[in-house]
Amino acid sequence: MKTLVYVEHDNAEMKDATLAVVTAASKLGEVHALVCGSGCAAVADQAAKVDGVSTVHLADDASLANQLAENVAPLVASLMESHDAFLAPATTTGKNIAPRVAALLDVMQISDILSVEDENTFTRPIYAGNAIATVQSSDAKKVITVRGTAFDKAAAEGGSAAVEGVTGAGESGLSTFVSEEIAKSERPELTSAKIIVSGGRALGSSEKFEEVITPLADKLGAGIGASRAAVDAGYVPNDYQVGQTGKIVAPEVYIAIGISGAIQHLAGMKDSKTIVAINKDEDAPIFQIADIGLVADLFDAVPELTGKV
Amino acid sequence: MKILVPVKRVIDYNVKPRVKSDGSGVDLANVKMSMNPFDEIAVEEAIRLKEAGKAEEIVAVSVGPAKAQETLRTALAMGADRAILVQTDDEVEPLAVAKILAKIAEEEAPKLIITGKQAIDDDSNQTGQMTAALLGWGQGTFANTVDVDGDAIEVKREIDGGLQTVKLSLPAVVTTDLRLNEPRYASLPNIMKAKKKPLDEKTPADYGVDTAPRLTTTNVSEPPVRQAGEKVEDVDALVAKLKAAGAI
Ligand SMILES: Cc1cc2nc3c(=O)[nH]c(=O)nc-3n(C[C@H](O)[C@H](O)[C@H](O)COP(=O)(O)OP(=O)(O)OC[C@H]3O[C@@H](n4cnc5c(N)ncnc54)[C@H](O)[C@@H]3O)c2cc1C
Numbered sequence: 001m002k003t004l005v006y007v008e009h010d011n012a013e014m015k016d017a018t019l020a021v022v023t024a025a026s027k028l029g030e031v032h033a034l035v036c037g038s039g040c041a042a043v044a045d046q047a048a049k050v051d052g053v054s055t056v057h058l059a060d061d062a063s064l065a066n067q068l069a070e071n072v073a074p075l076v077a078s079l080m081e082s083h084d085a086f087l088a089p090a091t092t093t094g095k096n097i098a099p100r101v102a103a104l105l106d107v108m109q110i111s112d113i114l115s116v117e118d119e120n121t122f123t124r125p126i127y128a129g130n131a132i133a134t135v136q137s138s139d140a141k142k143v144i145t146v147r148g149t150a151f152d153k154a155a156a157e158g159g160s161a162a163v164e165g166v167t168g169a170g171e172s173g174l175s176t177f178v179s180e181e182i183a184k185s186e187r188p189e190l191t192s193a194k195i196i197v198s199g200g201r202a203l204g205s206s207e208k209f210e211e212v213i214t215p216l217a218d219k220l221g222a223g224i225g226a227s228r229a230a231v232d233a234g235y236v237p238n239d240y241q242v243g244q245t246g247k248i249v250a251p252e253v254y255i256a257i258g259i260s261g262a263i264q265h266l267a268g269m270k271d272s273k274t275i276v277a278i279n280k281d282e283d284a285p286i287f288q289i290a291d292i293g294l295v296a297d298l299f300d301a302v303p304e305l306t307g308k309v
Numbered sequence: 310m311k312i313l314v315p316v317k318r319v320i321d322y323n324v325k326p327r328v329k330s331d332g333s334g335v336d337l338a339n340v341k342m343s344m345n346p347f348d349e350i351a352v353e354e355a356i357r358l359k360e361a362g363k364a365e366e367i368v369a370v371s372v373g374p375a376k377a378q379e380t381l382r383t384a385l386a387m388g389a390d391r392a393i394l395v396q397t398d399d400e401v402e403p404l405a406v407a408k409i410l411a412k413i414a415e416e417e418a419p420k421l422i423i424t425g426k427q428a429i430d431d432d433s434n435q436t437g438q439m440t441a442a443l444l445g446w447g448q449g450t451f452a453n454t455v456d457v458d459g460d461a462i463e464v465k466r467e468i469d470g471g472l473q474t475v476k477l478s479l480p481a482v483v484t485t486d487l488r489l490n491e492p493r494y495a496s497l498p499n500i501m502k503a504k505k506k507p508l509d510e511k512t513p514a515d516y517g518v519d520t521a522p523r524l525t526t527t528n529v530s531e532p533p534v535r536q537a538g539e540k541v542e543d544v545d546a547l548v549a550k551l552k553a554a555g556a557i
Contacts, residue, residue: 010470068475069438070447092468096450099403099438108404108523111433125532126431127326131335134528174447174481178463178474191469195557220557228487238453238467238488245347245427245487247469253556263325270535274556276547282540291538292550304544309557 001029001119004057004079006088006097007047011037011065014046016192017089019153024146025087026052026154027116032083033057033161036072036168038065044163051158061168066180067093070172073100079166080105085142090248091191094145102143109143110135114150128244128267148191149250149271183237190242193223195253198242198269201229202258202279202298209235212299213257216306225249225269227259243268258298261286278302310420310457310479311366312355314389315410316348318373318380319430332528335430344380347425349387350485353492354455355423356388363457364421366390370413372406374398378508385503386495392508397520403431405513405520407439412516414444419480421462426451426484437484447477451486 003025008015018033025031032055033047044058057079063071076097080086086101088094090112102109113122114132121136122144190196197217203209209230217224225247226240242249244267254272259265261277261284269275270289277290280297287293294301320326321341329336344352358364369384371377372395381392395409414422422441427434441448449455449464453472456463457479465474467486495503513520541547551557 066473066475069450073442092451092466095434096438096448099435100442100448102435103404103407103439103442106404108402109433109435110524111435121527126529127320127335128429128432129532130326131328131529132532133526134530135524135526137524139523172447173478174445175449175475175477178476180470180474181472182470232488237471238486239469239471241487244429244432253551264322270532274551274554275535275538276551276556287540288537289535291554292547293538293540294544294547295540296544301544301547305547308544308548309551 001084003085004083005033007033007035009043011040014043017148020148020151021087021089021146022154023151036064048161051155053159053161056161056163057166059166059168063171066177069097069100070174074169076101077104087144090145098145107139107143111145112147188223190223190247195220195222196225196251197222197255198225199257200227200259206235212302260284312364313419313422314351314355315370315424317345317428318377319345328531334529345428349492350489351423352384352387353490385506386500395511401520403433403435408518410440411443422482424484437482441482447481449483452483453488
């Protein structure tokens with residue numbers, strides 16, 4: 001089987017999310033990578049070095065600068081004439097583009113796969129990860145999004161794929177990019193952080209969140225996450241949300257502070273290696289899955305913890 | 310303009326799903342069912358656009374069992390004007406739902422379709438994007454804010470790195486994220502009024518759509534369960550534990 005992996009990038013750098021997708025794709029067959037963007041030749045070079053990638057298709061065109069699904073999907077659909085499976089990371093980029101590709105190909109997408117059982121069979125989480133479905137696809141071509149935490153990352157070095165230029169379909173005329181607000185931070189990205197400190201509604205305000213959570217995260221070199229309640233209340237931006245409908249993370253250590261442990265939150269972090277919970281309610285559901293629990297007022301315990309790690 | 314809002318009947322988000330012991334699926338017998346929360350947000354946004362004078366009519370659509378009527382009545386009670394139930398007892402995959410929605414869109418000629426970004430049962434996150442593709446329309450997924458301006462709509466989208474704004478020409482498809490709005494509760498008088506609002510009943514065959522599934526679910530199992538660990542007395546004990554676990 002010949003697969004086509006969608007490379008996640010920002011025109012300058014390939015994102016780690018791509019590497020897990022390469023691993024998933026290599027279980028199906030030959031791995032080709034697709035870099036769509038503008039002025040993104042450097043990304044194609046990075047993709048060419050990924051272990052297991054045999055060919056990189058580079059679509060470098062102004063119309064692809066922001067990877068708008070309307071412009072990317074027709075290009076992918078045409079490349080799928082010579083590929084059998086399209087795999088994208090289950091990031092907001094992949095989730096935006098893949099279903100559009102699937103519909104153009106008249107294929108039912110398999111979302112957020114956790115494993116490849118065989119060429120046609122995959123497992124995926126349903127009901128916020130409270131159940132795992134094994135699904136068998138009868139479509140000739142496959143369109144798949146891949147959960148990054150479920151697959152090991154392919155080695156970023158070691159490959160030497162050929163880079164081939166491909167031409168895009170141009171501007172669809174359906175949508176245009178207006179602007180982007182991307183927070184630049186020195187902090188590790190949530191999906192690749194080794195440690196995550198996450199705050200919930202209990203923090204009470206963005207000031208308190210900053211005052212209590214940030215110093216602990218700084219001390220641990222950790223990424224910062226949050227519950228939906230904390231995001232909705234405006235303590236932190238939307239891209240901090242961990243959960244069923246936010247980011248799926250599985251760090252070495254996940255420290256949940258003032259988070260009750262609703263199933264939608266657990267869906268995003270329950271595969272973390274060690275889960276720590278700090279909550280003043282000893283019956284909070286988060287304690288049912290925490291490896292280490294501390295029943296305490298976070299406003300006392302967290303600053304103390306920050307002082308002692 | 311007219312707005313089409315697809316709504317799905319799903320397990321209530323407060324219910325913890327239980328996997329059936331024979332591996333055939335999730336037990337939905339006697340379980341509370343509700344409108345998919347993202348679809349409530351979609352209905353609410355359509356109503357707000359109508360209240361702002363930017364839309365004239367809201368048509369709610371559901372593809373599902375007879376009981377999905379209740380979900381449509383909820384949408385009508387919130388403020389949708391009329392409803393279409395495409396009735397089937399089969400499980401309909403996002404691709405087939407999108408095909409039905411595309412056919413309805415051809416008949417109804419809405420300027421905007423607002424869908425939830427995902428349904429909380431199958432967690433697919435596909436229907437809106439697929440519908441847009443089939444219609445050849447633009448898509449504004451994971452919407453945080455929308456702004457209709459004449460023949461275009463600006464959609465601020467929640468993306469992994471922050472926020473992105475795109476401008477789509479109408480007609481277009483928008484999918485909702487959590488921060489788009491806070492849906493209203495239907496008032497009792499509106500629930501009563503909703504009973505008299507028109508609700509058309511159709512079948513997938515009426516739209517010539519084959520709903521035969523492309524994916525066969527061969528097994529549904531419980532995820533590995535995590536055991537609760539232990540509670541520690543104080544911060545010192547917590548630090549010791551973390552160190553012992555090699556976590557810090
Ligand atoms: C469609 C849908 C999708 C959703 N998606 C997500 C998602 O992706 N991610 C997500 O997180 N949620 C999601 N939710 C929301 C989820 O259901 C919960 O509402 C949310 O996770 C609760 O956040 P929280 O734990 O911060 O707040 P709460 O549930 O209010 O918990 C606050 C906790 O803080 C504790 N506390 C209070 N004060 C202190 C103190 N001083 N010291 C220590 N502890 C204290 C309390 O005991 C409580 O346990 C979703 C909901 C829906 C309907």
